[in-house]
Amino acid sequence: xxxxxxxQLEGKPFLTxxxxxxxxxxxxxKKAIVTKEKVGIAFSGGLDSSVLALLAPKCQLYTVGLExxxxxxxxxxxxxxxxxxxxxxxxxxxxxxxxxKAVVKLLNSTDVTHVGIGCVVYAVLEMAKKxxxxxxxxxxxxxxxxxxxxxHIEYGKDLDNIHEKLWEGLYGIEKRDLxxxxxxxxxxxxKLVAPFLNEELVTYAMQIDPTLKINNERRKIILQDTAFALxxxxxxxxxxxMAAQYSSKFDRALERLAKKKGFSLKKEYLQSLNKKxxxx
Numbered sequence: 001x002x003x004x005x006x007x008q009l010e011g012k013p014f015l016t017x018x019x020x021x022x023x024x025x026x027x028x029x030k031k032a033i034v035t036k037e038k039v040g041i042a043f044s045g046g047l048d049s050s051v052l053a054l055l056a057p058k059c060q061l062y063t064v065g066l067e068x069x070x071x072x073x074x075x076x077x078x079x080x081x082x083x084x085x086x087x088x089x090x091x092x093x094x095x096x097x098x099x100x101k102a103v104v105k106l107l108n109s110t111d112v113t114h115v116g117i118g119c120v121v122y123a124v125l126e127m128a129k130k131x132x133x134x135x136x137x138x139x140x141x142x143x144x145x146x147x148x149x150x151x152h153i154e155y156g157k158d159l160d161n162i163h164e165k166l167w168e169g170l171y172g173i174e175k176r177d178l179x180x181x182x183x184x185x186x187x188x189x190x191k192l193v194a195p196f197l198n199e200e201l202v203t204y205a206m207q208i209d210p211t212l213k214i215n216n217e218r219r220k221i222i223l224q225d226t227a228f229a230l231x232x233x234x235x236x237x238x239x240x241x242m243a244a245q246y247s248s249k250f251d252r253a254l255e256r257l258a259k260k261k262g263f264s265l266k267k268e269y270l271q272s273l274n275k276k277x278x279x280x
Contacts, residue, residue: 050236099126
C-alpha cells in the first residue's frame with residue numbers, strides 16, 4: 001500500500017523544522033479527521049485514538065476490555081479530560097469465547113496476534129452497530145508513518161534503515177491489517193475509516209526526518225508534540241503505548257480459554273476452533 005508514493009519522494013531532503021512540521025500536521029490531521037457526520041471511534045485512550053477523538057466534532061467513543069483491563073479505566077479518564085461521550089463494555093470470559101470463535105471464523109486465521117486484535121475490532125464494531133453508527137474511525141497507520149512500534153527503536157540511529165522499515169510497514173498494511181479489519185467491518189455493515197492513512201497526511205509524514213519520530217527512548221515523538229499542540233493533555237499525549245490485544249486483556253482471555261480447554265498453547269486452541277468451523 002502506498003508504493004506509488006515513494007518514487008515521488010525519492011531524493012527530496014527530509015523535513016527538519018519542527019515548528020513548521022507541527023503547524024502543518026495540525027492542518028492535515030484536522031483535514032483528515034473532521035467530518036460533519038457522527039462517527040464512532042475505537043478508543044483506547046492512547047495517543048492515536050485520542051487525537052481522533054479530540055478532532056472529531058461529533059463522535060461516540062467505544063472502549064472494550066475484560067475485567068481489570070487498563071484500557072477501560074484509562075479511556076474513561078481521557079474521555080472526561082477531553083469532554084467526549086464514551087461507552088465501555090466489560091467482556092466476560094464467556095463473551096470473549098463467543099467473540100474469539102466469531103473472529104476465527106470470519107478471518108479463517110489461527111494467528112494469535114491477528115485474532116487478538118481482531119477481537120478488539122469485533123467487540124467495538126458490535127457496540128457501534130447497536131447504536132446504528134455507520135462509520136467508525138480507527139488509529140491504523142499512525143504507527144507506520146510516525147514510528148510507533150518498539151522495533152523501530154531497535155533499528156538504532158541508522159536513519160536510512162529506520163525510514164526503510166517505516167515504508168515496509170506501510171506496504172504491509174493492506175495484507176496485514178486491512179485484510180483483518182475489513183472483513184469484520186463488512187460483517188457489521190460498518191465503514192471502517194483510518195484517517196492516519198489519508199494520502200496527503202501519509203505523503204507529508206513520510207518526508208519528516210526520522211529523528212523527529214524516534215529516538216532511543218521515545219516513539220512517535222512528532223505526533224506526541226503535535227497532539228499536545230492541538231490541546232491534548234500532556235499526560236495523554238506522552239503516555240507510553242501498549243498493544244491493543246494486551247491492554248484490553250484479550251490475550252489473557254485466549255490464554256485462559258486455551259488452558260480451560262486443555263491446550264498448552266493459545267495457537268493450539270485457535271487451531272481447534274478453526275477445525276470445528278471447517279466441519280460445520
